[in-house]
Amino acid sequence: MPGDTPRIWMDGFSLTHSHGTGITTYSRGHAATLRALGANLGILYGRPMPRLKDATEREVRFFDARARPNRSLRQRLIDIALEPRGPLAQPVQISRMVDSTAVSAITHKGFSTASLPPVDELWNANDAFGRALVNFTVSKRLLPVRVQGRPPELMHWTYSHAMRLVGARNIYTIHDLIPLRLPWATLDIKSRWLNTLRILVRDAEHIVTVSEHARQDIIDQFGIAGDRITNTYQPVFPPEQEMDEAMSVARLRAAHGLEPRGYFLFVSTIEPRKNLARMLDAYLASGITTPFIIVGNVAEHGKDEMRLLTEANGTRTADGRIRHLGYVPRLDVDILLRHARALCFPSLYEGFGLPAIEAMQLGTAVLTSNTSSLPEVVGDAALAVTPTDTRELAEALRALDGDEGLRGRLEEAGPRRAAAFSPERYAERLGALYGRLGIHLPGARG
Secondary structure: OOOOOOEEEEEOOHHHOOOOOHHHHHHHHHHHHHHHOOOEEEEEEOOOOOOOOOHHHHHHHHOOOOOOOOOOHHHHHHHHHHOOOOOEEEEOOOOOOOOOOOOOOOOOOOOOHHHOOOOOEEEEOOOHHHHHHHHHHHHOOOEEEEEOOOOOOEEEEOOOOOEEEOOOEEEEEOOOOHHHHOHHHOOOOHHHHHHHHHHHHHHOOEEEEOOHHHHHHHHHHHOOOHHHEEEOOOOOOOOOOOOOHHHHHHHHHHHHOOOOOOOEEEEOOEOHHHOHHHHHHHHHHHOOOOOEEEEOOEOHHHHHHHOOOOEOOOOEOOOOOEEEEEOOOHHHHHHHHHHOOEEEEOOOOOOOOHHHHHHHHOOOOEEEEOOOOHHHHHOOOOEEEOOOOHHHHHHHHHHHHHOHHHHHHHHHHHHHHHHHHOHHHHHHHHHHHHHHOOOOOOOOOO
């Protein structure tokens, strides 16, 4: 890219999560948007590998399947002591030795070339993210990360990492305050979370978030001035591997034994705040016979949400109406979303609510909550109820099961509402934000 094109970096922390989360999806969308806007995009990873002089060895070891990200506390303390000024980020050459175009169709649990989005610069600082957690616990300070060479104009951290890039302007995306608002529902170390946010809100060049609800929450709880925090919402991209109707129906039947519009669907990591246990109570109380399909990994603290699934190693109920498919590839998630009678997303608290918009984009009716960011995000294009009221949830299920007119109205309204979070709209909001910070991207409007 031309030399005068703004160099903007983001972190690659969530991009190493092969099975992904909403934040992983946000990071991938953010990277694609920066490239579309004409930025010279760099991604900073924290893969566990020592500083190396040999560029080819550095590239190969960056993608090495043998790399172990979870270093011991003792080793991290030693690393911090050996580099008191912080780890040094080194460039990693792209597609010289490693063939980054050859990717498996299977999503690996580990990091691979499939985890890497299109990028102009690739950088790595040895175990930087793990080291940052230990460093903050010990010192209550952000971990400085140095750059071998010239730093970028802007470093956009896509999560609330206790880190800063030396020599760059640092901005941070805070997606929500869930660990602080629902401390019983997450396993985060709350004191570290709270104190990290206090420092980021105080010292960051700017804070970014993904809904007006989250923005106001952060203002109310941390006292940040309104002109120092911007809501860009989250970009929602179309499915990467979209199939035509006949092919997607064939796969739905062959792989999952389901019929179009013949099942209710829940898609999420299974944890307490996602409210699955109450949703299943409501489903059984509703008396409907349409199957209820669950997709997503079970978090360590989410096992009790699945208490009704007593058969087949905890994957279905005794009558077979409720089935847990576990983790499925992204292609199958999109097919299941596309053909569900309705997506059930009764979360207790969200910063954005990505699954609801993904379903609406595909023309599927959505049952969701009337709390946190969800009413703002879904508007009047979904059926929103009190997530703690089992009766309301059951009545909503019965309505969606039996009222074709209601489903039809929601199926029609969903794509129109989802368009508010399109990649193009996100690019407009992000370009405007960067422009206010003095970073003018070639593809930004105005």
